[in-house]
Amino acid sequence: MSFLTWFERAVRVSSRAALLPFLAWGASAQAPSAVTQAPVWAGKPDIAAFEKMENERLAAAQRSIDQILAVAGPRTVENTLVPYDEILRQYNSAGYLSALLQQVHPDAAFRDAATAMTSKVGNAGAALALDQGVYKALAAIDLNGADPATRYYVERQLLEFRLAGVDKDEQTRARLKGLQDKLVELQSAFDRNISEDQRSITVDNAAELDGLPKDYLDSHQPASDGKITITTNYPDAFPVLTFAKSDALRKRLFLEFDNRAYPQNRAVLLDMVRTRYEIASIIGYQSWADYNAADRMIRSAKNIGEFIERVDAAARPVAAREHSMMLAEKQKLQPAATSVSDYESFYLRELVRRSQFDFDSSAVRPYLPYQGVKQGVLDTAAKLFGLRFEQEPGVPAWHPSVETWDVLDQGRMIGRFYLDMQPRPGKFSHAEMAPVLDGIRGKQLPEAILVCNFAAPKADDPGLMNYDDVVAFFHEFGHLMHWILGAQRWAGISGISMEADFSEAPSEMLEEWMRSPQVLATFARHYQTNEVIPAALVARMNRADAFGRASWVLGQNAYSAISFDLYNRKPEDVDPDAIALADEKKYRLTVSTPGIHDYASFGHLGSYSSAYYTYVWDKVIAEDFITQFDRGNLLAPTPAARYRRLVLEPGGSMSANDLVKNFLGRPQSMEALERWMSEQFETAVAHQ
Numbered sequence: 001m002s003f004l005t006w007f008e009r010a011v012r013v014s015s016r017a018a019l020l021p022f023l024a025w026g027a028s029a030q031a032p033s034a035v036t037q038a039p040v041w042a043g044k045p046d047i048a049a050f051e052k053m054e055n056e057r058l059a060a061a062q063r064s065i066d067q068i069l070a071v072a073g074p075r076t077v078e079n080t081l082v083p084y085d086e087i088l089r090q091y092n093s094a095g096y097l098s099a100l101l102q103q104v105h106p107d108a109a110f111r112d113a114a115t116a117m118t119s120k121v122g123n124a125g126a127a128l129a130l131d132q133g134v135y136k137a138l139a140a141i142d143l144n145g146a147d148p149a150t151r152y153y154v155e156r157q158l159l160e161f162r163l164a165g166v167d168k169d170e171q172t173r174a175r176l177k178g179l180q181d182k183l184v185e186l187q188s189a190f191d192r193n194i195s196e197d198q199r200s201i202t203v204d205n206a207a208e209l210d211g212l213p214k215d216y217l218d219s220h221q222p223a224s225d226g227k228i229t230i231t232t233n234y235p236d237a238f239p240v241l242t243f244a245k246s247d248a249l250r251k252r253l254f255l256e257f258d259n260r261a262y263p264q265n266r267a268v269l270l271d272m273v274r275t276r277y278e279i280a281s282i283i284g285y286q287s288w289a290d291y292n293a294a295d296r297m298i299r300s301a302k303n304i305g306e307f308i309e310r311v312d313a314a315a316r317p318v319a320a321r322e323h324s325m326m327l328a329e330k331q332k333l334q335p336a337a338t339s340v341s342d343y344e345s346f347y348l349r350e351l352v353r354r355s356q357f358d359f360d361s362s363a364v365r366p367y368l369p370y371q372g373v374k375q376g377v378l379d380t381a382a383k384l385f386g387l388r389f390e391q392e393p394g395v396p397a398w399h400p401s402v403e404t405w406d407v408l409d410q411g412r413m414i415g416r417f418y419l420d421m422q423p424r425p426g427k428f429s430h431a432e433m434a435p436v437l438d439g440i441r442g443k444q445l446p447e448a449i450l451v452c453n454f455a456a457p458k459a460d461d462p463g464l465m466n467y468d469d470v471v472a473f474f475h476e477f478g479h480l481m482h483w484i485l486g487a488q489r490w491a492g493i494s495g496i497s498m499e500a501d502f503s504e505a506p507s508e509m510l511e512e513w514m515r516s517p518q519v520l521a522t523f524a525r526h527y528q529t530n531e532v533i534p535a536a537l538v539a540r541m542n543r544a545d546a547f548g549r550a551s552w553v554l555g556q557n558a559y560s561a562i563s564f565d566l567y568n569r570k571p572e573d574v575d576p577d578a579i580a581l582a583d584e585k586k587y588r589l590t591v592s593t594p595g596i597h598d599y600a601s602f603g604h605l606g607s608y609s610s611a612y613y614t615y616v617w618d619k620v621i622a623e624d625f626i627t628q629f630d631r632g633n634l635l636a637p638t639p640a641a642r643y644r645r646l647v648l649e650p651g652g653s654m655s656a657n658d659l660v661k662n663f664l665g666r667p668q669s670m671e672a673l674e675r676w677m678s679e680q681f682e683t684a685v686a687h688q
């Protein structure tokens with residue numbers, strides 16, 4: 001469920017100083033309103049041209065650093081903050097582009113060059129975060145008369161500098177730099193161990209795969225020795241865990257799946273825990289979890305612990321009802337069963353959906369051909385946010401399938417986005433929104449890209465999409481709108497630059513539009529008959545989708561607890577196996593399969609460290625936000641305009657806690673999530 005966001009990637013590049021970003025290719029016109037800039041690939045750079053452009057950005061940033069340090073006399077917004085923001089603009093522009101090209105460029109040599117450039121930019125950002133001269137200059141700016149956003153910007157940058165350790169002595173700063181560099185290496189080793197440890201099992205004949213869909217069997221033919229290989233890759237593994245009738249097969253595959261990167265990542269994880277603890281200790285925090293929370297909405301380790309308990313209390317009663325329904329399905333097969341194992345939950349959930357909710361997910365696909373869905377997502381967002389999207393034809397990109405779109409507000413261009421939506425060898429394999437340029441009012445248009453992997457339409461096949469794919473499309477488009485509409489006066493507070501644990505809320509919210517029969521009726525048409533998706537099918541789809549939500553929340557909460565507990569104590573007290581087992585036992589209703597070591601392939605323990613709670617935290621906010629809309633008419637303009645103005649347009653110019661309060665009139669509460677989890681029992685009509 002976790003789609004890699006730009007933030008996750010930014011964390012990889014430089015673990016603390018949010019001083020990364022990217023910028024524009026074109027010259028920055030200083031005209032107050034009408035900004036024009038060439039699309040990102042207009043110059044069709046080869047590797048040498050790309051490196052030249054990036055190095056020029058780094059050099060420009062260095063000139064701005066020199067300019068700040070050279071100021072004599074009083075510090076002002078004009079002589080210090082303006083060049084400071086230019087440093088961020090240049091670093092961000094360089095970093096966004098290299099991080100993007102390392103994921104999408106078709107040429108492996110280009111991807112390697114881009115990867116090296118991402119490290120170089122990350123190192124520059126890390127060095128800036130420890131630069132006392134720049135820090136002292138920012139701290140000395142006279143902010144009398146500055147607007148609230150500018151004050152907030154400076155205040156927040158100073159916090160980030162202090163959290164990076166800028167006010168420590170030279171020897172300590174050198175130690176911190178060494179620890180940060182080591183952490184970057186450890187995180188990438190942790191990720192690499194996961195992606196490189198693809199495992200597999202073999203089955204002796206197709207009969208063992210009974211229950212799997214025909215297209216799966218067609219693509220898993222026996223080898224010359226008659227055996228069929230099933231890997232731990234998601235598209236290979238999840239259909240087996242969901243549909244295979246053989247309990248032994250599902251268990252065998254699950255054991256391989258949840259032992260990926262074990263034992264090698266045990267040592268890497270312990271090293272990350274030690275390194276992070278030392279950083280937190282030097283800065284003056286009791287634990288990494290507490291340190292890592294200091295610049296987030298949640299603020300402290302204590303609050304994370306309390307949030308996990310509140311989620312547990314809210315989800316457990318509903319999850320218990322779901323669990324008893326899954327157990328009842330299991331008892332049809334094994335009458336004496338008294339518990340459900342973790343590896344069985346996918347299969348049993350599917351059985352419940354079929355028996356209780358009369359829903360087969362393949363029935364929806366014919367209504368979801370790629371072109372229709374794309375137009376539908378764009379039209380929905382345009383209507384919701386009062387925008388117009390116009391494709392720019394004939395714009396060059398790194399691949400011919402990439403589309404370039406302008407975003408117009410009242411006829412005026414306010415941003416641009418790119419769509420790179422189909423898989424190809426060597427491309428990033430999940431779905432994400434990636435930034436391309438920060439939006440700076442009067443100076444630079446915001447740009448961003450969706451990188452996805454949906455089946456490509458062909459002459460005889462319109463690229464039918466799964467329900468989950470379309471939900472993912474809406475999700476990523478939610479990030480994109482946030483990025484485009486959040487343009488500010490300063491790069492450093494533009495787009496999604498607020499506390500990192502808010503970043504999933506606007507995207508998780510937009511997922512809900514996919515469930516609206518009203519919205520679906522505008523674009524979901526049968527690819528052969530052009531018939532609009534039947535409302536009854538949508539209703540069944542939504543009911544079936546609702547089953548298992550509380551169990552999902554409990555599962556996410558168990559991961560939040562593992563991520564928190566690993567980093568909320570002294571490293572000598574950390575035994576990953578004991579912590580994972582204890583938290584799964586405490587926070588889940590299913591029984592852990594003996595012999596698994598699932599923390600070893602839990603990639604977020606590297607990138608998110610103690611902040612995995614973010615996903616449920618933002619789900620709470622997203623569901624609460626939806627209470628401000630009319631569920632029967634999600635396209636109504638008034639609440640959408642208010643949401644745009646109060647939540648998206650401020651970007652990172654104030655705390656996300658204030659964004660929430662401004663929109664809801666109060667802080668977020670758990671009630672909307674509770675209703676969301678219980679929906680299945682309120683609307684379901686049991687089928688006999």
Ligand SMILES: [Zn+2]
Nearest residue numbers: 003005504507
């Ligand atoms: Zn996301």
